[in-house]
Amino acid sequence: MLRDTLQGALVLAPITKGSNLPYRRLCQELGARVTMSEMVVARRLRQKRRGEFALLRRFDDEKHFAVQIAGNNAEEMAWAAALAESRGANQVDVNLGCPIDFFTRKGLGAALGREPRRVAKIVTAMKAAVKVPVTIKIRLGWNDEHLNYREMVTIAAEAGVDAVTVHGRTRAARYTAQAQWDVIGEIAAMSPVPIVGNGDVLFKHEVDAGLGTGCAAVMTARGALIKPWLFSEMTQGDMDPTADERLAMYARYVALAREHWGEDERGTGRIREFLVWHLGFWCRYAPRRADGSYPGMQQRETWTPRSPLEALLARTDAAAHGYLADRLLARETVDPTQAPPPGDAQAMDDDLAEAG
């Protein structure tokens, strides 16, 4: 039963680029037991695009792997779901939250999220095509004037959906506003199917608070990107790894990435690109404050690193990330005294404004 799998879990979110196979492996090694793919576009599968097929790949001992699919044609979505199942997916999920204009203009993601009846048809077709659970991932609505979560959850549940993930913001809010956990709790209370709450969790107590609203599980995207050890915190409580311990985790990611993408020039180039991308999130780690309070997901924390290495890991500029990526790839020691002077900051905020 999906309900049993989800109960109390911290779920790794679908993250375009971020929930790549080696990163999911790293998260599972650190304690994740439910993981989701990057968004896979059904139409691109139909077009036999190799890059899209690669996103369906599950690693050998991946415990519970959900594949998220974007599309708005019931027949095509059912076909894509069956394909994902045949390649080992333990769950298939429909993207109803992607805010990016490129997709919403095609009626996908958050645009499809405005059409509960159409979603019901898609869910019905997918349920008929696969044995694994079928889920949806929604936002609260298009904007504050068009909140349709009650209708969406009710209609999707009638169509047989097995669980609903709720990202507690509207499409218009993107990432600017705080996730509305009170509304997520309201949905959990009225929903006949398990609810996975999503938005802004960065520390274990925030996951616990999310579970406390009545959700079966909590999902994390940026929290897991910034702190992959958030999954370990679920059993071990708050952790504040040293800079060396953090580097060891990043090096482990490189080892897993090598297994996945290979060690030749092409593979190494690929890994470097992903590493630099991940470093844009890893650098955002800030520990619990001296007064016992916690940094929040939505504000940039100003804090004083406790060592030169920690200061290097906290740098947001491309020069630092390039240096770290090269050292990690070469399996060489990271020496803060050898790092280049700070350059321009990476524009991760701009990327984020467009994501998910």
Ligand SMILES: Cc1cc2nc3c(=O)[nH]c(=O)nc-3n(C[C@H](O)[C@H](O)[C@H](O)COP(=O)(O)O)c2cc1C
């Ligand atoms: C870089 C990035 C890529 C994302 N890609 C997807 C995606 O492919 N599918 C999806 O449903 N949501 C996607 N999201 C949204 C997340 O799954 C999640 O709903 C959102 O980030 C809120 O959770 P958080 O506060 O833990 O980050 C993405 C988010 C980020 C930051």
